[in-house]
Amino acid sequence: MKKVLATIATVALVLGMFTGLVGAAQKEDKGMGGMFMGTVQQIGQDSLTMKMAFTEFMTAKVILSPDCKYLDLTNPPEEGKEPPALTKADIKAGDKIVCKGKITKEEDKDAVFTAMVVSKVKEFPKPRPPQDDKGDRKPEIMGLFVSATDTAFTMKAPDSEKTGTFNYNEKTKFVRIVEKDGKKERQNITIKDIKPGDKLVVVAVPLKDKEGDDKERVMTAVIVTVVDKFPELPPPGEGRREERRPTAIGSVKSFDGKNLIVELWKNKNIKTAGFTVDEKTKVLYFPKQDGDKRPEPVEKKLEDLKPGQKVMVDFRPNEDTKPEDGVIAGLAIRIVLIDEFPPEVAMGEIVEISASSVTINARIDRENTEKVTIQITSDTKFVIMKKGDKPQEAKLSDFAKGDKVAVDYRDGKALVIKKVMVPEKK
Structure with a gap:
């Protein structure tokens, strides 16, 4: 099954420590805005994994919206100018990023953070300090108290051996x-009243060392709350204890009411995969975004899973499944009906370009390239991107052999061809 997971795009979010946002998103079915920042560890087709900023023991997997925008904020743009646009391919492991998006929470499931904007930064921005007990709750970190000194304390993550200070x-x-008397009250205590193993919910902010800005930021606790049990913890086997919640993308081949067979999209090794459904499996449809207004999901029924329907299947994998075509890969948790597959991106130098097509040496990885020919249509847009300037509309004649480009395309047809202008080194 591990080979299956390696060939199917993983789309999941592990925000096991941020229960404040989880609870807020659960109360608001439409979701809520959120911002997370960290250092990229891995980036896939539909998601990325990052180590959260200012802490050594938290990671998060973030879903990338098909309409996600990528910006370069490593050098602040001049006043009145837009930051340079990037593509997903410009985001690499080790990059510092700030993700802005939407947090949603469904019943009996983990909170899901979908990034709408991913900005590459030189340094992480200093977050605003959270308010204390005035009702404006900020992200909270949960853990088990381990020990304390006169100036710091250490706690362990609830479901692993990772620790943070x-x-x-x-x-x-x-x-x-x-x-x-049946009511919960808050009692003021001191650090000496906290015992090893006590459950803590901590609100903390990163602060600079008093000696100056050259010192590393450290997490300083603003509020430390001792609780009898952690809020919003899912039952065993449900939720954050499952760090992997992969998603398969493809078209419905068949559905008999219990078993869904999907023809996988852009999967060279495995062509089809099967998924079981149960009474908790949800079916949703996300309409296309109209302007700046974000569409709301529409609930659908299992009966809407007709042959040929494009879907994204969020599933819980069967670990014993062999990597073969048509096997039952796992239990479908959520099935999202989509109108079209997300566009592909090819980056490289133009080998040949004409009014009908463009051929580029597309990068496969750091060492290898392959020639890719993509059709140009009357709907293809041309854009020139220069560092420090706002992306400018262009035309076919502005592109020539040797230009570095990024091509967004679908079904072999170019949607946008972007020329990347790199300033010459002085």
């Missing part, structure tokens, strides 16, 4: 939630 000072507030 947080500073505290005279402004840090320590409280314990206790139940009295």
